[in-house]
Amino acid sequence: MCIMTTGLADLHRHIDGSLRMQTVLELANERGLDLPQPFGFSPNMGLEQALAQFAFTLRLLDTEEALERVAGEICEDATAEGVTTLELRFAPQLHGRGLAGVDDFVDATLRGIDGRAGLLLCGLYGESPEVLETLVECAAERPGVVGIDLAGGPLPGHGHGMADYRAAFVRAGELGLGRTVHAGEGRPPAEIRAAVETLCADRLGHATTILRDPAVVELVRERGLTIEACITSNMQVGAIASCAAHPLPRWIESGLKVCICTDNTLLSATTLPAELEVALGIEGVDQEMIEQTIAFAHAAAFTRTGRSEHPHEV
Template sequence: MNMASIRDDELPNATGIPSAARRTDISPPPALEVTEELLHALPKTDLHCHLDGSMRLKTILELAEQQKVKLLADTEDGLAQAIHMGQVCKSLDEYLVAFDVTLSVLQTAEALYRSAYELAVDAAAENVRYLEVRYSPALHLQKGLKMTTVIDSVLEGLRAAKRETGIKYGVIVCGIRHINPQTSMRLAELSVAYKNRGVIGFDLAGAEASFPAKDHKDAFQLILKNNVNCTAHAGEAFGPESISQAIHYLGAHRIGHGTRLREDGDLLNYVNDHRIPLEVCPTSNVQTGAVTSLAAHPLKFYFDYGLRVTINTDNRLITDTTVTKELWVAHKELGLSLEDLTTILVSGFKSAFLPFREKQDLLRSVNQEIATTLAAFETRPKMVRQPA
């Protein structure tokens, strides 16, 4: 049976009974220990990754020096502290300080190219096979760049990384909730123009409270009429009504975060029944206060209930994370097993904004790579600890 091409509800579990929660035929050896090394070696996706939140500290400092931009600190350690890297923030304003810093140096074609290239190279280094990079061109115009130049610069950087590492990628253009809907429409038109030229989707990002998704429905109507994929940040800092608007007003094919979906059982079942994937970013949700702790995160509940969940970084720099780290905390803090994690990895590839045939080929390759990697780790000699 070709596991990559059949529907979720056709996938058998260990008892032979179809299960929506179990989405891969890979059964890891029961005794195989989950380690960060193993999780690093497995093929992964990162479907929710912001360009302006995923730069290298060194790059920010070098770009600031070249562009004569004054930063909050002039060393990597100092800058990390200033942007609250990896720290739980007291408020959204505190969290957003980091984006003020990164955007201050992302206003030239060269900086955009370099940041996109380095992000893809860093992702490939932890065996991310497919990366979707999102950002809003409207936030990179402070020094007079055209939106088309912004898009082209990022795509050129990603292409260079692909030539070097083989990583597959796509760009998601973001509308911003608190910027006027007319700007979202311009960005939607840009996305349509760049369809099949590297842009694979459209998103709505930004503060949810006081900025409802339905205000931007015209932009999403243009996106849907042109058969472009779309997602939307929803249910991160606002209730399930935000998710409902993203689905029913915007037609979102995926939901970014969806942390508060559990508060509305009827909507949760709708998302499950329609196989709408959730782009889950566990550590980021703790950092921003969307959940009080990793232990309180709904990821495991969503997975156990049968929702299609994917694990992502959100902002690699600001949250100080990688996909490998996110998988590790899902195992250590939430109790997800190796079988659970491999299922989630496959769900990431299934949820990618890729054409069906290309996705099918990629899934075949990924399933084989997962099986090969697990077998290789199973046959490795066990480390024997010597008594102290």
């Protein structure tokens, strides 16, 4: 594919899902671990099965050295893909030391990134609000952290919901951090509305169900929010029936802003150029639309200085 812009942008790439396979083998060998079988996402495996794959990669990223190395390698890989604007994300509380390890793991990751990407810290659906609050305070002192995220997915047994995370998200906004939320990943569009209204999301992860509710489309369009579309990942977790069924062209026709992202290059066995090819294979998507999504991605990148005003928060 001929890309006319000077560089690509990937705003949604999870560190613990985007390791190099060679590095996985080395880190597993050092730790005496065998690869789970099967390893990686497969078509329509469902979100829960997909999330279970991270249990293994998290065991490989249990030291600051491993995280620093992997963060650096992901930046190199993205550069090789032609990415000039990159955001990486991870949940430092999951790397074996709980909240006590957050600052050290974030610092190690920032060393690995070395200014080549913005870093987002992820809280997870169901976690205590204290976790999100800790991540926001960690971010407050580290300009390399440009945003926060709510990742994973809600489960019936969870004792905490979105409303419990509002204070942390509002505080993040006060600090100039960008806010994104995994919302509507095959789940009803009411979740997208809550991400916008309760968590003041500046961007939305996935939002595959948004067209089911025209009022939510209007809300997201009115606020000018950008949706991070991860097409292969959406197909694999079963949020869409097939890559060809992704609503990307209808979103753009509806006036929604959307950027194309990888989610997890290792687990989905993809790259950003590969995802752009997948998008181009959707009926109704042409080269001009792809260029538009790349422009949306560059424009929606989080910067600590550029996002201090959040007029929709009141």
